[in-house]
Amino acid sequence: MFKLLSSPPLRFLGSMPVAITALSALAIASTIGTILQQNQPYQDYLIKFGPFWHRFYETLGLYDVYSAGWFLLVLAFLVGSTSLCLVHNAPGILRGAHDFRTRMQGGVLAHMPETDEWHSPQPRTALAGPLTALLQSRGYRVRQEAGNDRLLLAAKRGSINRYGYVFTHLAVVVICIGGLVDGNLPMKLNHMRGDLQIETRDLRAVDIPAASRVAAGSTAFRANINIPEGAAANFAFINLGPGYVLQELPFQIRLKEFRIEHYSSGQPKAFESDLILHDPERDVTIEQTIGVNHPLRYRGYNIYQASFEDGGSRLQLTAHPLRNPAMAPLAIEARVSENVAVATPEGELLLELDDFRLHNINRDSASVGKVSGREFRDSGPSYTYKLRQPDGIAREYENYMFPLTVNGREYFLSGMRESTAEQFRYLYLPADADGSPQLFLDLLKLLHDDERLDTLLAAYAETTANRLDATDADAAARIRRAMLDILVLFREGGFAAIIDRIDTTVPAAERGFASQAYIRLLQNSLQVVYLALINTTAGVENTALDAEQTAFLDDAMQAIAGLGGYGAPFYLELNDFEHRQASGLLIARSPGKMLVYPGFLLLLTGVFLLFYMAERRLWLELTDTAAGTRLRLAGESNRLQEEFASEFSQVAAAARQLNR
Amino acid sequence: MLGVYEILILIGAGLGTIWLGCYWPGWRRLVATVALLSLFGLALYGNSLANAQSSFWLSYLLASQSAIMWMSALYILATPTYFGALFGRSEFTGQVASGLTWAATAMGLVGLLMRWRETYLISPDIGYIPISNLYEVFVLFCLITALIYLHYERRFATRALGGFVMLSISAAVAFLLWYSFSRGAHEIEPLVPALRSYWMKIHVPANFVGYGCFSLSAMVGIAALFRYRADNLNPDGYLARILPAAVVLETIMYRAISLGFAFFTLATILGALWAAEAWGGYWSWDPKETWALIVWLNYAAWLHMRMTKGWRGPAMAWWAIIGLFVTLFAFLGVNMFLSGLHSYGEL
């Protein structure tokens, strides 16, 4: 056995060049793994690299470098090389540690890093005892080697330094093996043998076939599961290559409640889940709150707070028509992650509720730059949804439940984007005095009611024509037509439509003047409609707007102008909700810890011994001379030579003292 | 307020302070000065952060931001002073340079201690030990590097390397100032939940002893390269006379790297233990972790070459300098260019 281990090929494998090469290869491979983001959805890689390079990288295992075959091979090389290095060197090093080197001759001693020499009138026999005692008092262990006319005191301390080498290198081996136990190598092997199938479809847990399930056992794994409040699970999902497999658990975890605690300034302070773990096998039930940095440990399983998301909040919504007043407001009740078909005059749309957020805490722009922390503000609940047309095309929306204050005025924000790569573009619907979008929606409805518009404008045109004393009999009718025309133009196409009209009907030289006239006409017309609306509601006969109302109308005009690009036939208002969260748990088993943690301790001890426990040796040679004894002190240290030099001179001084 | 582990860590820090003080007089003076200044600052603050504006001593000297500005100014001043002492061969200038460095270190420590108090003054539920974001750890880096340097200055009885080492500290100070003025990084923000852990308090300082040692060894490496050149071109020349012998420089480099390696090993292990508690695995190949491993492997290789192959000379000096860039990437580059679980201190 030993012969094989010290055969030339294995000697080479345990040599420094191989070790350094393996170290470098490991470092380079690790670098690749950090530059290329690991374990992302394959779809993302495909988009990023294109089909050719995607295939190439996938084959090389670059998406999961740290469990790629070649990477494990590099690790294996390092472990093998370090183990062989240990096997080759440790015996010699440890033997050396116990050797006092009593065979040292004067000539060799003279060339030691530290030497000193003096003479004593006393005989060797009288000196030996006190000198030995001196060395021992300084922590050295001493061996005597007597010759005819000479006595050698060989002393050493700190030989434990030599164990440092064994400890550190053994630790590297132990830690790597422990890491291997905790890696997903066994699972990969099962997959390669065909015993485990990777599932790529989006299935319910019960529908996942047995071939993609891993029974609860003693292997290592890291799996994730999202549990909504009130629900329970006895399984979790392990990401593997392009898909996942299901890991069964020997217990059930129920989520009672998920909480976010906040600092007094508003930022999140803690994410916590109240869990109930029930183990039917052992009939154990544990109730515990876990949080970031505070996992639940049970039977070698660790359960961590990893993330959170909406767990299916129930939303009560109203869809207010924006384009077609024939459609009545529609009440919708649905849970987040559910889809609802909504019939609109423009065809059926699929409403997909994606997410709900109870808090939107943002940095308050007013307080940026303050020394004592920044102020944060909660904008209240928001939710996101998609509206999908029958042809599959979808727009994504983000709405806030409550109005937000922007530049001193309040708006309901609704963001829209056509793909996730874009930022949301927001529609600002002005809030009325009750903090509701109703006034704006009423105004919009009235604008789309051609019959009522006509009566309204007719009455207004009449009084205006009379006031102007128009001689022209047609004046009232013309005013009415012009106003109706611009309102219809604006409600269908916003400012763009008006500019279009000007560009096609007015010569270039007069366009500046014309657009001013058009805008004034539009404002007037809108004001007429708006006044009519608020007068009817309040039962008054005002003819002018106050400042607040003017500002509202301005905002409403901007909002209507934006409707063309909004894309949805209705505005979704959130009336009420029942919040339900889901907690994302990470469940892990790592039996390799039993090796890795002791390995850590070994490594630390080893490094400390190597660097800070120098092996120091002293030799004191006493040679008989005619007039007494010649003393030669020599010493060496394998580390911390500067400290040793001063220690050496202290020992020499003390030893000389003993002469007299 | 503080948990059991925090208290144990504080006791450990206290014992460490006493142990260092036993054989290092400079450290004793530093601790006494810092303690006096901090107590004075605490008294001035009382229970109100607003005193930072009204009290002369706080606003010009002791409030964390002012103290750290003093630290910055003193470190930057120490750099040319050390070089002046080196080129002018003036013992007195050298003493002034050391004095500046000690003073800067004291102010930096006072700054961190006052900041600790300030976090509690903002709101008791926010309070944390200020080694938790990039701004604070940069201060820590300056302090630790300076202390390690001062230790070697005494041990090897030479001030010749001060200028070189202060160069790296000045660079860190420059970054700190930029970061503070352009990004408002000095503002105190509550800790994100992941950082609320006692592991943080030992993992981070251990890491920074490592970083400090590695940067010191690189700066000594630069001095060594000058020394080798001088030895080759003109062994009796001016440069050869003012710089320490090559073997001294090599020894300091080796000492710094081995001290750094030991602490970096400790820090990485602590990081792994923390990760096992916070992320669900002691090793996740997260970019920061992986780069820590790369740094560690790099210095392990350096140590092997010196210990087993007996390598010395320019190659090792260059390697120590390159090592600093690897370390720098692990320290800063990862936060800037790679995304991962270590999300604190994004630029």
Ligand code: HEM
């Ligand atoms: C990841 C792998 C390894 C690590 C982390 C490691 C770590 C260390 C450390 C920290 C030292 C102390 C250096 C010093 O005293 O300044 C050392 C020394 C040494 N290593 Fe390694 N080592 C590894 C692999 C190897 C391998 C594969 C070999 C075999 C060729 C080896 C052979 C040695 C030898 C001979 C010494 C000198 C021991 C002495 O004389 O005190 N090491 N190692």
